[in-house]
Amino acid sequence: MPSRFLNLMLTPDVQAAQARYYGRSQDRPGTSASALFGEDEIAFIAEMDSFYLGTVNRDGWPYIQHRGGAKGFLKVLEPAALGFADLKGNRQLLTTGNLTHDGRICLFLMSYPLQARLKILGRAEILSAKEHPELAKALIPPGQELVTERLFRIQVEAFDWNCPQHITPRFTEAQVSEAIRPLQQRISDLETQLAQRDRRT
Numbered sequence: 001m002p003s004r005f006l007n008l009m010l011t012p013d014v015q016a017a018q019a020r021y022y023g024r025s026q027d028r029p030g031t032s033a034s035a036l037f038g039e040d041e042i043a044f045i046a047e048m049d050s051f052y053l054g055t056v057n058r059d060g061w062p063y064i065q066h067r068g069g070a071k072g073f074l075k076v077l078e079p080a081a082l083g084f085a086d087l088k089g090n091r092q093l094l095t096t097g098n099l100t101h102d103g104r105i106c107l108f109l110m111s112y113p114l115q116a117r118l119k120i121l122g123r124a125e126i127l128s129a130k131e132h133p134e135l136a137k138a139l140i141p142p143g144q145e146l147v148t149e150r151l152f153r154i155q156v157e158a159f160d161w162n163c164p165q166h167i168t169p170r171f172t173e174a175q176v177s178e179a180i181r182p183l184q185q186r187i188s189d190l191e192t193q194l195a196q197r198d199r200r201t
Contacts (some may be wrong), residue, residue, distance in 0.1 A: 003029040005160035008121060035158045036079040044118055045082070045109065046072050049172075054106040055098035065095050070141055074109075077138065082107070082122065082154040085129075085139045088147045096150070099124050105154060113171050115164035122154040 007029050015025035037045070050068035057063060067074075067084065074084045086096070099105065107120040129136035129148055140148045171179070 004035050005119070005121065005158040008158050035156050037076055037156070037159070041118065041159065042076050044111065044116070045074055045076055047111065048072070048074055048109050051110075052108040053095065054108070055095050056102055056104070057094075057098045058101045063094050063098060073141055074107075075139060077135075077153070080156045082120070082156060083135065083139045084152050085136075085141065085144065085148045086126075086150045086152055087144060088149055096126055099126060107154070110167070112167065112169055113175060115167040115169055117162040117167065118159060119162065120154075120156060120159045122156045124152055124154045127151045127153055 006026070010026055010028045015028075018025035049071045050066060051074060052064055052066055054062055054064045069084075069087070074082060077083045103123045103125065105122055105124040107122070109118040109120070111117070127135065127150065129140065129145075129151055132151060135151055135153065136145075136148070139151055
């Protein structure tokens with residue numbers, strides 16, 4: 001829902017910067033309802049095996065953290081809610097601490113193969129897996145119960161898609177392996193044919 005996203009992001013400072021560099025600024029679209037994910041967003045999120053999330057600490061400093069896992073570990077719980085299991089890490093708890101002061105959060109989801117990116121604004125709450133067993137069951141990947149420290153549930157306020165400009169296509173090892181599998185099979189078939197021909201001569 002770009003209008004909701006722009007309504008939150010087009011602050012007077014942003015509008016002033018637009019006017020300074022481009023001679024005019026965008027108008028804020030006005031109030032609108034919270035965002036609801038559609039089929040495109042749900043499908044895109046389900047394919048993610050990593051994302052970046054941003055928070056701000058008590059002193060106003062921004063902090064960006066990378067989160068990764070199996071494909072689909074970031075789950076759409078409702079049309080306007082996301083969640084994921086927080087696994088054991090370096091024990092700094094920077095994001096967790098920041099969110100106890102200010103629950104606002106920004107998620108940045110990037111698909112390099114598709115040259116697509118989805119920005120999500122929301123408010124996060126941190127929950128105990130023991131106190132929320134149903135949510136834990138939905139979010140914790142199989143076999144990772146013992147390394148899950150807490151659960152993140154994010155109420156989505158707005159989202160927006162970026163254009164593909166300047167996104168360099170990159171592919172995972174699994175994606176490359178899948179793409180070259182037919183070529184490897186073709187090479188194997190040709191090698192077999194050559195070996196059979198050599199035996200006949």
